[in-house]
Structure formats: structure tokens, C-alpha cells
Amino acid sequence: MADVKVDKTLDVRGEVCPVPDVETRRALKDMEPGQVLEVLIDYPLSKERIPANVEKEGHEVLTIEETGPSEWRILIRKK
Amino acid sequence: MGVLMGLITGFFFGIVLQRGRLCFNSAMRDLRLFKDNYLWKAVVLAIALETIAFHFMASMGWITLTPKPFMPVGNIIGGLLFGFGMVLAGGCASGVTYRSGEGMTTAWIAAIFYGLFATASKVGFLKGFVKWLQGPAFKVEASSVSNMYTSGKVGPTVATIFHINPWIPALIFAALLLWYVFGTKTSQRGGKGFNWYTTAILVTFVAMFGYWTRGTFGDKFYTLGITGGWKNIYSTFTGKHLEWEGAEVLGIIIGAFIAAVASKEFKLRMPRNPITYVQVMVGGVFMGIGASVAGGCNIGHFLSGVPHLSLGSLLATLFFILGNWLMAYWLFGKKVRG
Numbered sequence: 001m002a003d004v005k006v007d008k009t010l011d012v013r014g015e016v017c018p019v020p021d022v023e024t025r026r027a028l029k030d031m032e033p034g035q036v037l038e039v040l041i042d043y044p045l046s047k048e049r050i051p052a053n054v055e056k057e058g059h060e061v062l063t064i065e066e067t068g069p070s071e072w073r074i075l076i077r078k079k
Numbered sequence: 080m081g082v083l084m085g086l087i088t089g090f091f092f093g094i095v096l097q098r099g100r101l102c103f104n105s106a107m108r109d110l111r112l113f114k115d116n117y118l119w120k121a122v123v124l125a126i127a128l129e130t131i132a133f134h135f136m137a138s139m140g141w142i143t144l145t146p147k148p149f150m151p152v153g154n155i156i157g158g159l160l161f162g163f164g165m166v167l168a169g170g171c172a173s174g175v176t177y178r179s180g181e182g183m184t185t186a187w188i189a190a191i192f193y194g195l196f197a198t199a200s201k202v203g204f205l206k207g208f209v210k211w212l213q214g215p216a217f218k219v220e221a222s223s224v225s226n227m228y229t230s231g232k233v234g235p236t237v238a239t240i241f242h243i244n245p246w247i248p249a250l251i252f253a254a255l256l257l258w259y260v261f262g263t264k265t266s267q268r269g270g271k272g273f274n275w276y277t278t279a280i281l282v283t284f285v286a287m288f289g290y291w292t293r294g295t296f297g298d299k300f301y302t303l304g305i306t307g308g309w310k311n312i313y314s315t316f317t318g319k320h321l322e323w324e325g326a327e328v329l330g331i332i333i334g335a336f337i338a339a340v341a342s343k344e345f346k347l348r349m350p351r352n353p354i355t356y357v358q359v360m361v362g363g364v365f366m367g368i369g370a371s372v373a374g375g376c377n378i379g380h381f382l383s384g385v386p387h388l389s390l391g392s393l394l395a396t397l398f399f400i401l402g403n404w405l406m407a408y409w410l411f412g413k414k415v416r417g
Contacts, residue, residue: 014350016169016185016359017105021113022411044181044344045100048270053113056266070339070346 004062004075007035013042013071020046021053024076028059031078036062039074047072084292085323089330092285092303093177096331097338099278102174103377104165107403112415117266117275122382124279125286127256129386132287133302134249137227142290144227144245145300146234146389147374152214154395157373160365162402165377166410168193168362172305172376175363176328180335182347188356189363194309196367201310205368212372229300237388248388271342286383289327297323304379306370373398
């Protein structure tokens with residue numbers, strides 16, 4: 001998925017629960033439809049909860065990639 | 080033997096908490112903030128299963144039920160304080176304990192201050208203040224209603240208030256919870272953790288093992304708890320012995336650590352803004368005082384006390400939830416709704 005153009009990056013590594021979820025929502029709200037949000041995260045619960053919740057809102061989860069020890073990169077396209 | 084059994088109980092509890100991502104703070108908060116009931120279903124199913132399991136074990140004579148005392152003022156005030164605290168700390172009593180084992184440095188700070196202030200509430204400078212906030216405590220002679228209860232005075236339950244067989248309210252309560260769990264839609268969740276019902280079933284087995292081992296080899300007939308365990312650990316610095324509950328808390332941290340390492344989820348996590356450490360510290364202080372005033376935390380009261388249908392545990396749990404929702408609304412509500 002290296003060819004996807006990222007419009008905004010959100011680095012929420014190390015943040016306490018549920019800051020990653022809340023900040024992801026807020027970032028998506030401020031973006032234009034079709035734009036791609038990159039979320040960098042290291043917290044297992046949020047890494048599973050964020051994709052489930054953004055899909056419920058209608059956004060598209062493009063990829064969940066493991067980038068390191070307990071670190072992930074999630075790409076979300078705003079609907 | 081009690082210490083060893085506590086350690087084993089905690090070890091398995093820690094694995095289940097970590098693999099199930101079972102945080103009560105998240106369970107309560109997500110229900111309202113994100114309209115997500117995934118973890119909440121795990122909690123409710125575990126409570127339904129424990130209700131049946133504890134009453135069954137007591138009927139068989141393997142354990143005697145020891146509900147916590149009813150403290151109307153303390154359950155309400157302490158419940159609210161604890162509810163506020165867990166949102167600030169980013170985790171409930173069990174949440175900050177198991178995440179300590181996952182390498183979350185904010186959880187270390189929250190757990191340290193939570194334990195410290197819980198201890199200070201029992202033996203230290205906060206003792207008088209906490210006693211005053213707690214108000215009166217009520218206990219009843221429950222063994223005259225049913226021999227399933229521990230003899231002597233214990234906290235009132237639905238069964239002892241109405242002088243009925245404890246199985247009657249237990250079965251009605253469990254049936255209502257199961258009806259909710261399987262009759263309503265459950266949020267979806269991917270990932271490599273345990274799914275919600277596996278988590279609930281495993282928690283029930285751990286709680287059953289805990290009840291039996293704590294009563295048989297430990298300090299009293301009760302099951303999982305966190306607050307008393309942290310107090311126990313702190314009191315060992317003043318020469319007291321480690322007991323079942325303190326060993327259980329150590330077991331949780333070890334179990335969560337091993338589960339996290341085995342699933343490649345262990346990492347030292349540090350927030351970029353150091354103010355976060357202050358926030359979780361304040362949260363830990365609120366949790367320590369709140370749990371002491373309420374007579375228990377989300378494990379002692381919610382997970383372990385509610386299956387007894389103890390009035391005190393039911394009331395405290397209601398206010399844990401209210402406190403959680405209020406603080407989550409103040410901290411995150413605006414950001415989520417925009």
C-alpha cells in the first residue's frame with residue numbers, strides 16, 4: 001500500500017486509552033471525503049477498536065500494517 | 080499455600096485480562112462514548128456465569144458466600160470518585176494493573192498512586208477522612224436465611240433482604256443478563272485477542288478457582304480483588320506478610336507480561352506530553368481513595384460482588400458507571416461529537 005497518498009498523519013503512540021480513538025475521530029471529522037488518514041499506534045486495544053468503529057461510521061480501512069514491536073500503521077479513507 | 084494459590088490465580092487472570100483486553104473503564108465508557116458494547120458484553124456475560132457458578136459452589140459446600148457490607152453513603156461517594164479516577168488514569172483497577180505488565184508507563188504511575196492512596200486510606204493519614212466519607216456500614220446474619228452464606232455478619236443481598244432462597248434472585252438475575260447478552264446486537268471487533276465470550280468464560284473459571292483457593296488456603300471466602308491486593312503489597316514494606324490477594328495482583332502483572340511478550344505486544348509506551356503523567360497520577364489518587372471509601376473497586380465490587388447480588392456492590396457499581404460516564408463526557412464528549 002505504498003502507493004496510497006497520505007493526507008494527514010496522526011501519531012498517537014504512547015497515549016492513554018481512549019485518546020487514540022478520540023483523536024482519530026476528530027481528525028477524520030476535519031478532513032475532506034476521499035482523503036486518507038494515517039494513524040500510528042502502539043496500543044493493542046485501540047488498534048482493534050479503531051478499525052471496527054471507523055468502519056461502523058462508514059469510512060474505509062485501507063490497511064493495518066505492523067511496523068514494529070507492538071506498533072501499527074492504520075490507513076483510513078474518509079467516506 | 081495461600082500465597083502460591085493467589086499467585087496462580089492472578090497469573091491466569093493476567094493472561095485473560097491481557098488477551099481479552101478486558102478493561103472495565105473501556106467497557107463502561109465505550110458503551111456511551113462510542114456506542115460500542117464489545118467489552119461490556121464480556122463483562123455482563125462473565126457476571127451472569129459467575130452468579131450461577133458462585134451459588135452452585137456454595138450449594139455444593141465448596142465455598143461460603145461472603146457479600147461485602149452495604150454502605151449507602153460510601154458506595155455512592157466512593158463509587159463516583161473511583162469512576163472519575165479510572166477515566167483520568169486511562170484504566171480501571173484491573174486495567175492499570177494488567178497494562179503495567181504490558182509495559183505502559185502511564186499505567187505504572189496510575190497503579191503506584193492508586194495503591195499508595197488506597198493504603199493511606201486504610202492505615203495512613205487519610206484513614207479518618209475516608210472513614211468519615213464512608214458513613215455507616217450495614218451487615219446482617221445471613222446464615223439464618225441460607226447456609227450458603229458465611230456464618231457471622233455479612234453484607235445484605237437481595238436474598239437476605241427478602242428472606243428467600245438465594246437461588247431465586249440469582250437465577251432471575253442471570254437469566255436477565257443472558258437475555259441481554261444474546262438477545263441484542265454485539266459490536267464487531269477484529270484482531271488477535273480473545274473474543275468477548277471466550278474472555279467471559281475464562282474469567283468465570285479464574286474467579287471460581289480464586290474463590291475456592293482463597294477461602295480454603297487464604298484469608299477469607301471471597302474471590303478476585305485488586306485494591307486489597309495493592310494494599311497488601313504496600314504493607315509488606317512495613318513488615319506484614321504477603322497474602323493471597325497481594326500475590327494475586329503480582330500474578331496479574333506477571334501473567335499479563337508473559338502474555339504480552341508471547342503475542343509480541345510488550346512495549347515500553349510513553350506519551351509525548353508529560354502532562355499525561357500528571358493526569359494519570361491524579362486518576363490513581365482518585366481511584367485509591369474512591370475504592371477505599373466504596374469498599375472495593377471494579378473487580379472487588381463489580382466483577383466479584385455483583386454476582387452475590389450484594390446491595391453494596393450493586394450500588395457501588397451503579398456509581399462507578401455514572402462517574403465513568405460523567406468524566407468521559409467532560410474529557411472526551413466534545414471531541415467525539417465535534
